[in-house]
Amino acid sequence: MQRTYNFNAGPSALPLEVLEKAQKEFINYNETGMSVMELSHRSNEFEGILLNAQQNLRELLDIPENYEILFLQGGASLQFSMIPMNFLAADQTAGYVLTGSWSEKALKEAKKMGKTAVIATTDENKYRSIPKQNEIILPKDTLSYLHITSNNTIFGTQWHQYPELDGIDLIADMSSDILSKKIDVSKFSMIYAGAQKNLGPSGVTLVILKKELLDRIPDQLPTMLDYRTHVKSNSLYNTPPTFGIYMLSLVLEWVKTQGGLEGIEQKNHEKAALIYNQMDAYPDFYRPHAEKESRSLMNITFTLPSEELTQEFLSQAKEAGFVGLNGHRSIGGCRASAYNAVPLEACQALAHFMETFRKRFL
Amino acid sequence: MQRTYNFNAGPSALPLEVLEKAQKEFINYNETGMSVMELSHRSNEFEGILLNAQQNLRELLDIPENYEILFLQGGASLQFSMIPMNFLAADQTAGYVLTGSWSEKALKEAKKMGKTAVIATTDENKYRSIPKQNEIILPKDTLSYLHITSNNTIFGTQWHQYPELDGIDLIADMSSDILSKKIDVSKFSMIYAGAQKNLGPSGVTLVILKKELLDRIPDQLPTMLDYRTHVKSNSLYNTPPTFGIYMLSLVLEWVKTQGGLEGIEQKNHEKAALIYNQMDAYPDFYRPHAEKESRSLMNITFTLPSEELTQEFLSQAKEAGFVGLNGHRSIGGCRASAYNAVPLEACQALAHFMETFRKRFL
Numbered sequence: 001m002q003r004t005y006n007f008n009a010g011p012s013a014l015p016l017e018v019l020e021k022a023q024k025e026f027i028n029y030n031e032t033g034m035s036v037m038e039l040s041h042r043s044n045e046f047e048g049i050l051l052n053a054q055q056n057l058r059e060l061l062d063i064p065e066n067y068e069i070l071f072l073q074g075g076a077s078l079q080f081s082m083i084p085m086n087f088l089a090a091d092q093t094a095g096y097v098l099t100g101s102w103s104e105k106a107l108k109e110a111k112k113m114g115k116t117a118v119i120a121t122t123d124e125n126k127y128r129s130i131p132k133q134n135e136i137i138l139p140k141d142t143l144s145y146l147h148i149t150s151n152n153t154i155f156g157t158q159w160h161q162y163p164e165l166d167g168i169d170l171i172a173d174m175s176s177d178i179l180s181k182k183i184d185v186s187k188f189s190m191i192y193a194g195a196q197k198n199l200g201p202s203g204v205t206l207v208i209l210k211k212e213l214l215d216r217i218p219d220q221l222p223t224m225l226d227y228r229t230h231v232k233s234n235s236l237y238n239t240p241p242t243f244g245i246y247m248l249s250l251v252l253e254w255v256k257t258q259g260g261l262e263g264i265e266q267k268n269h270e271k272a273a274l275i276y277n278q279m280d281a282y283p284d285f286y287r288p289h290a291e292k293e294s295r296s297l298m299n300i301t302f303t304l305p306s307e308e309l310t311q312e313f314l315s316q317a318k319e320a321g322f323v324g325l326n327g328h329r330s331i332g333g334c335r336a337s338a339y340n341a342v343p344l345e346a347c348q349a350l351a352h353f354m355e356t357f358r359k360r361f362l
Numbered sequence: 363m364q365r366t367y368n369f370n371a372g373p374s375a376l377p378l379e380v381l382e383k384a385q386k387e388f389i390n391y392n393e394t395g396m397s398v399m400e401l402s403h404r405s406n407e408f409e410g411i412l413l414n415a416q417q418n419l420r421e422l423l424d425i426p427e428n429y430e431i432l433f434l435q436g437g438a439s440l441q442f443s444m445i446p447m448n449f450l451a452a453d454q455t456a457g458y459v460l461t462g463s464w465s466e467k468a469l470k471e472a473k474k475m476g477k478t479a480v481i482a483t484t485d486e487n488k489y490r491s492i493p494k495q496n497e498i499i500l501p502k503d504t505l506s507y508l509h510i511t512s513n514n515t516i517f518g519t520q521w522h523q524y525p526e527l528d529g530i531d532l533i534a535d536m537s538s539d540i541l542s543k544k545i546d547v548s549k550f551s552m553i554y555a556g557a558q559k560n561l562g563p564s565g566v567t568l569v570i571l572k573k574e575l576l577d578r579i580p581d582q583l584p585t586m587l588d589y590r591t592h593v594k595s596n597s598l599y600n601t602p603p604t605f606g607i608y609m610l611s612l613v614l615e616w617v618k619t620q621g622g623l624e625g626i627e628q629k630n631h632e633k634a635a636l637i638y639n640q641m642d643a644y645p646d647f648y649r650p651h652a653e654k655e656s657r658s659l660m661n662i663t664f665t666l667p668s669e670e671l672t673q674e675f676l677s678q679a680k681e682a683g684f685v686g687l688n689g690h691r692s693i694g695g696c697r698a699s700a701y702n703a704v705p706l707e708a709c710q711a712l713a714h715f716m717e718t719f720r721k722r723f724l
């Protein structure tokens with residue numbers, strides 16, 4: 001069978017080895033005579049899967065002991081609301097850095113809950129870049145937290161150096177670049193991510209949360225929206241998305257076989273370079289949206305000289321078997337999402353296609 | 363391979379045919395060269411799956427046109443909070459009928475949001491029964507809605523006749539008996555259910571909602587917690603649990619092959635009778651928790667004459683290959699959950715085991 005060249009922005013490609021393993025044990029997990037989906041979430045087998053996933057995340061991301069690892073539902077979008085509900089006190093202001101549509105959405109939800117401030121934004125240059133450290137000017141009065149989007153899935157930009165804050169809790173939406181490279185978790189008070197790019201299938205939301213933050217949560221929140229609920233029950237307060245967590249656990253095992261985050265990061269550089277090189281060689285033909293120093297390794301965005309040519313490129317790419325190259329419906333253009341599980345060969349094939357296509361015009 | 367006799371209370375057994383089909387196309391769905399998990403939620407393929415699931419639900423449950431069908435995340439537990447957030451206005455009172463632990467939890471969340479009233483409860487008889495129609499006395503002032511739990515997973519009771527209300531919106535948590543029999547959807551303003559019993563794997567929450575109710579939703583709710591968000595985007599506001607919805611769609615196809623809800627209901631009666639007959643023949647040995655007229659076809663609860671004997675029964679049943687017969691950790695005892703996908707043979711085997719076990723003592 002021919003695997004498709006899958007450049008979907010999420011849900012996106014999964015490692016073939018992971019899919020094969022899951023397929024093999026789909027009906028009979030570990031000689032239980034049951035599918036993982038049929039296991040009780042309170043069974044030893046499922047608890048083993050959950051603990052294994054947490055343990056591997058802790059290892060891979062080097063997550064310190066004073067951080068909780070939670071698997072929730074609702075996607076990153078529900079986190080946009082849970083964060084201010086839990087951490088934005090009435091007398092405080094939550095700070096947001098705007099680097100794209102997802103940061104805007106996060107801000108919009110926070111505004112419903114309390115006072116907010118836009119600490120920096122690159123919207124005036126169409127979100128082509130990430131603010132520089134000296135553009136992040138923190139107000140004198142306390143911020144309850146500063147929120148950033150580490151990778152901007154739609155615009156194709158990525159933070160390569162996180163803001164240095166002094167005593168202010170940094171919260172990052174890492175939906176589209178978690179596990180793509182090494183990070184220093186201790187610089188963040190919270191990291192969250194929908195699973196459907198680098199972690200597994202959709203339906204699981206990863207939250208990595210510094211324990212100290214739990215003390216700030218007000219009483220009387222809806223039980224399911226209070227992080228303490230999920231900490232106390234180790235993500236088993238109610239029925240979790242068991243199969244999604246299982247798939248995530250397999251993806252983590254796979255990441256370990258790839259040389260961990262160092263191996264993954266190196267491969268991601270190699271993959272993205274193949275495509276960026278095409279753009280850099282003919283920047284008037286493949287016009288990058290992101291400024292060079294803010295480029296994302298995950299989502300590579302560009303347009304062609306005319307809307308007609310962009311459409312022609314997309315339709316021929318589709319014919320040639322490439323999936324998911326359309327830019328987000330809100331901005332159009334082209335976007336290649338080269339997440340961890342997208343193989344080098346897919347990027348080679350795309351680079352080759354770009355070259356061939358370009359030669360017909362230039 | 364020997365399939366386990368799976369009596370789990372949820373997540374629970376899935377039809378073998380469904381698992382086999384999903385396994386077969388796990389890596390290459392419909393010749394796309396991708397797993398269902400790798401499809402964009404905005405692709406034609408996934409949209410087809412979603413629409414098919416909605417269409418089959420509408421057909422099977424005969425859902426009128428003026429009802430929306432939503433697939434959400436967060437489980438029934440998040441609905442406990444979303445319902446009062448959306449439908450309990452400041453000047454109103456929400457009514458709850460208490461028939462077990464899940465109704466209590468639903469009430470607890472509503473109390474955080476506004477005024478509530480317990481309209482009837484059977485807690486004084488340890489939730490062995492469902493209130494009778496004449497025990498449901500509605501207050502003169504308007505209730506914003508009346509909430510019931512149609513099947514009490516933990517105590518093993520089930521509503522066999524729903525309350526007749528006059529102009530008050532009836533909302534039912536049908537997590538553990540949805541699709542187990544025919545119902546008249548038009549008597550309800552809202553029905554919801556976690557998928558992990560009769561519908562599919564955990565991680566999907568089904569909501570069936572009368573359109574009229576949407577007008578009552580206040581502004582400024584968190585976007586993800588406002589039902590209108592999901593209605594407007596047909597459950598695609600953010601990334602849904604795509605694989606769970608796909609599995610659910612396969613389960614619905616399977617239900618159709620079983621003679622629809624009529625066929626399913628008949629088989630459920632047959633299956634439950636096998637086990638209840640054992641209890642009725644020796645009610646001092648297999649002591650039913652539920653009163654006869656309130657018995658659940660889904661969750662069959664009983665204890666043995668002593669705690670020692672109960673434990674002996676459970677441990678020998680486990681040895682014999684029966685899974686999930688322990689009662690809920692909150693009340694102990696035994697519970698056999700015979701959801702739609704539990705085959706007749708599993709119930710026959712359990713009845714046989716109960717008989718053999720009993721004969722050693724009686």
Ligand SMILES: Cc1ncc(COP(=O)(O)O)c(C=O)c1O
Pocket residue numbers: 009010074075076077078102149151152153154173174175176194195600601602
């Ligand atoms: C950076 C980022 N944040 C948030 C979201 C929304 O995630 P979800 O669909 O899980 O709510 C996305 C989705 O693509 C994203 O890329």
Ligand SMILES: Cc1ncc(COP(=O)(O)O)c(C=O)c1O
Pocket residue numbers: 238239240371372436437438439440464511513514515516535536537538556557
């Ligand atoms: C009747 C009923 N309501 C609610 C729930 C909670 O569902 P969830 O785990 O999906 O939140 C359950 C779980 O077993 C249930 O049986």
Ligand SMILES: [Mg+2]
Pocket residue numbers: 099100101102103151152153154155156
């Ligand atoms: Mg963006």
Ligand SMILES: [Mg+2]
Pocket residue numbers: 068231234
């Ligand atoms: Mg813990």
Ligand SMILES: [Mg+2]
Pocket residue numbers: 461462463464465513514515516517518
């Ligand atoms: Mg109950």
Ligand SMILES: [Mg+2]
Pocket residue numbers: 430593596
């Ligand atoms: Mg609709």
